[in-house]
Amino acid sequence: MASSSSIKSRHVAVIGAGAAGLVAARELRREGHSVVVFERQKQVGGTWIYTDHVESDQLSVDPTRIVVHSSVYGSLRTNLPRECMGFRDFPFAIRSESIDPRRFPSHPEVLAYLQDFAKEFGIEKLIRFETTVVRVSPAAESDGGEGIGKWRIESTEKEKKIHRDEIYDAVVVCNGHYIEPRLAEIPGISCWPGKEMHSHNYRLPSPFKDQVVVVIGSSASAVDISRDISGFAKEVHVASWSNPADTFIKQNGYTNIWMHSMIERVHEDGSAVFQNGKTVLGDVIMHCTGYKYHFPFLETNGEVTVDDNCVGPLYKHVFPPALAPSLSFVGIPYRVLPFPMFELQSKWISGILSGRETKTMKATFEGLGIPKRFTHCLGIDQFEYYDWLGSQIGCSGTEEWRKEMSLPIFLRKMKHPESYRDEWEDHHLVSQPYQEFSFLSGNALELNTFIASKLLVRVQLAHQPFESFKPESRPIQMVSISNCSKTCKLQLLHSAVM
Incomplete structure (x- = not known):
């Protein structure tokens, strides 16, 4: 750890004002850095800002489409209790104006919590709202000593029609990863006459009245949406890679939801054939298949790439070694406790930039021995990761109560998705x-x-x-x-x- 006399203040850009960007801005400012946050929306909250609008391309593959920032659907509730979601020194408590005091609240409650956080710590005055980051590119190389490389940020402010070209000492990327959908590859899909869409563009169940819907996926969105639309749809068929090939089960508690193995092929007559041999005539195929990491504004001369949904190379999911510490990412891992993880990562980044914390960063392959696409999937390993982060910044990694509370929830969610x-x-x-x-x-x-x-x-x-x-x-x-x-x-x- 560096002496107080050697602590440096950097001019830092934070990309995004969702949960990750807000806590990153707070920690950077606490460490004495000068911070500017770039946010393309009119308010803080990131993906938690609900909108009725969806993209004109329901699969979200057209590069010319107007991108909708949020993937939140109307009925969405958290899949973690509010105690586990809160930042360490700002509990996610019930407020006098809370509209949903449940332990697993709906999305407006989470958005309100983030808005309260931003106001409490004075983050809003650091944010340039309705500002799109067009390009982030290296402006100067590291001098190989105490200096770090600088970055040029080109941005456009919508309302004032202002274009800026600025230099920053460091950039912290917090733009989230719930915008660019991943899609299942389905043989015959180009000739299938039905409607295809991604869950990114799902909001309400009523448009699916009396339709036969095939949902692809097995994670939270697939579970929630299949049950949400079952009250309107004629039939709901859920296909998943994780199910054995012979799977054909009616979902307990529902008269019109069937669980299948993955789709084997679809045909011109509208039929979908599953690996279990069953065939249904479908009206809609909904891809609840997750998202890609996407940084369209970032130019690193090939030092940071996204390959098979793996961002790399990254040291501890945060720093690309060749560009550290002037470039960092918050929020890359998934199947985690997101807000507390963002906070720990942000504390580490802030200390590294000031020189308070030091670390030799070498290229590592986080998920060695597993498929590349699961590199950033932590699951049970998240607590070891938090403890490591805590050891770097001089605090505990994960509180015991948070471990005791969250671990059973992960198990109950798999066994009892309707009631957990x-x-x-x-x-x-x-x-x-x-x-x-x-x-x-x-x-x-x-x-x-x-x-x-x-x-x-x-x-x-x-x-x-x-x-x-x-x-x-x-x-x-x-x-x-x-x-x-x-x-x-x-x-x-x-x-x-x-």
């Missing part, structure tokens, strides 16, 4: 993030045993429909808590814990 959000057995862990936050902030936050079991939501509330969540008339309990930088107000709905 609303049935849980970890009530004893619910208060721990707030207790830990109180300890870290140096304040006496009163959280007793009754809060430990009932904080955030009553268990019976979780089984009520979304529309029934309305604040009761009891007063709101306000608790002011100080963190290391400033005071934030944690609002606990008294009505939710009484």
